[in-house]
Amino acid sequence: MKKYCYGFVLIVSVAINIFLSINLYGGRVQYSEKKLMLQDVDLGWSKKAAAEAEAIAAMPCSGHGRAFVDSLISEGGQLICECYDCYSGNDCSVYSPVGCTVDAKSGDPIFMEPFWMQNAENSAVVISGWHRLGYWYDHGDTMSIELERHIRKLHSVVGNAVTEGRYVVFGIGAMQLLSAAIYALASENASSPSNVLATIPYYPMFEHQTVFFNGKAFNFEGDTKTWQSKNDTDGKDVIEFVTSPNNPDGALTEPVLKGKTIYDHAYYWPHYTPIPSPSDQEVMIFSMSKFTGHAGTRFGWAVIKDKSVYDKFLQYIQFADLGISKDTQLRVLKLLKVVLEGDGKSLFQYGYEKMSDRWEKLIPIFSNSKRFSLQKRQPSHCNFFNQTRLPTPAYAWVKCERPEDLDCGAILAAGNIIGSPGSNFRDKDRYTRLNILMSEDDFELLLQRLTELVSLENNSIQTM
Numbered sequence: 001m002k003k004y005c006y007g008f009v010l011i012v013s014v015a016i017n018i019f020l021s022i023n024l025y026g027g028r029v030q031y032s033e034k035k036l037m038l039q040d041v042d043l044g045w046s047k048k049a050a051a052e053a054e055a056i057a058a059m060p061c062s063g064h065g066r067a068f069v070d071s072l073i074s075e076g077g078q079l080i081c082e083c084y085d086c087y088s089g090n091d092c093s094v095y096s097p098v099g100c101t102v103d104a105k106s107g108d109p110i111f112m113e114p115f116w117m118q119n120a121e122n123s124a125v126v127i128s129g130w131h132r133l134g135y136w137y138d139h140g141d142t143m144s145i146e147l148e149r150h151i152r153k154l155h156s157v158v159g160n161a162v163t164e165g166r167y168v169v170f171g172i173g174a175m176q177l178l179s180a181a182i183y184a185l186a187s188e189n190a191s192s193p194s195n196v197l198a199t200i201p202y203y204p205m206f207e208h209q210t211v212f213f214n215g216k217a218f219n220f221e222g223d224t225k226t227w228q229s230k231n232d233t234d235g236k237d238v239i240e241f242v243t244s245p246n247n248p249d250g251a252l253t254e255p256v257l258k259g260k261t262i263y264d265h266a267y268y269w270p271h272y273t274p275i276p277s278p279s280d281q282e283v284m285i286f287s288m289s290k291f292t293g294h295a296g297t298r299f300g301w302a303v304i305k306d307k308s309v310y311d312k313f314l315q316y317i318q319f320a321d322l323g324i325s326k327d328t329q330l331r332v333l334k335l336l337k338v339v340l341e342g343d344g345k346s347l348f349q350y351g352y353e354k355m356s357d358r359w360e361k362l363i364p365i366f367s368n369s370k371r372f373s374l375q376k377r378q379p380s381h382c383n384f385f386n387q388t389r390l391p392t393p394a395y396a397w398v399k400c401e402r403p404e405d406l407d408c409g410a411i412l413a414a415g416n417i418i419g420s421p422g423s424n425f426r427d428k429d430r431y432t433r434l435n436i437l438m439s440e441d442d443f444e445l446l447l448q449r450l451t452e453l454v455s456l457e458n459n460s461i462q463t464m
Ligand SMILES: Cc1ncc(COP(=O)(O)O)c(C=O)c1O
Pocket: 107, 172, 173, 174, 175, 176, 203, 243, 246, 247, 264, 266, 286, 287, 288, 289, 295, 298, 299, 300
């Protein structure tokens, strides 16, 4: 009887092994069938779109502008180039430098354009007419698992944030996540709303969004230091925005108050700052805008420690827009694959070299001036590049030093430079922020205009 039993067990185990190896082998066959052999594909329906994309990308625009697939069409049916400052005409061939202003007001990160042109083949995306029509991915969520996996890998390669054991939520840019963060952290008790604060000079959208959404659970209270000096902070519910590096001045900042914090890390990337260590905060917000330069794609993500805070973030995103566009997620995935190619350093190397080159050109102009000064920069060790280096902020935070120059923006405007006034950041108008993430053409023009302004220093400059 025992002998028959052993025989039966042997037969069953052999059968199980055969079954498992067939499935394993079958699985492999299926995988190799699914694995794309790109060289064997005959292009069909994507040919027309690819030809259109390449033809338009190849339009020279006289080297002083860009044309896009969705650019305006002239009455004659010609695509109209979008020109850099001081250039005009359908092909940007008309140069009108006299009296023309350089616009350094916004934060458009056009300086990354050449990197993406160098990586044109790997970063292009073709989206079929039927790409993910539904609201949900197969796994029943609105966030791509593959994209989340790449974001986690990115942080471990760059070493700028801890993501193990943390939750990730996608948003329409960092902007949406800043507002989701207030909702998620705000007091549940409407009779004592949370006090939302930031430290001057701060990114104006913190204030604009908090006031605009006008929730019962929170109030915008302005500057941390002023509030601290006027209030007994004990027992008060506080939510503090900590922007590190800061917009406008690029400083690595710390919280002023002892409350809940929202770390805005839009600029915590090696092109702008040495990365001393991975950030490990309760709520950290990142974005594609200043990292890869894809501000127009409108994509950001939050890294969150606490499950209940994460659940509230998710709820906000679900109620606000049922998740982020699948087309956007696809494009971001493609871009991150390029960023992570090889040792994952090429984009950061490009960005850092460009930014340090720009700072090296700005510094001598300001060193010749007693009237205008720039923010101070302190070197520190960057673990990513394994070197000690200076920060290379996205913005020049210009100060007009003369006592009478109370409106620095007006003085720069008289020199044909448009910046963003200090009061936008709730600081004095003695300061003005200049974007230095613009195109090469525009940056050269900015240098020229600043040089002219400084050379006029001893003459009187007409303010507007
Ligand atoms: C500090 C800071 N946070 C957030 C944002 C907005 O980022 P996004 O374009 O991802 O919405 C910006 C944009 O300039 C910023 O400077």
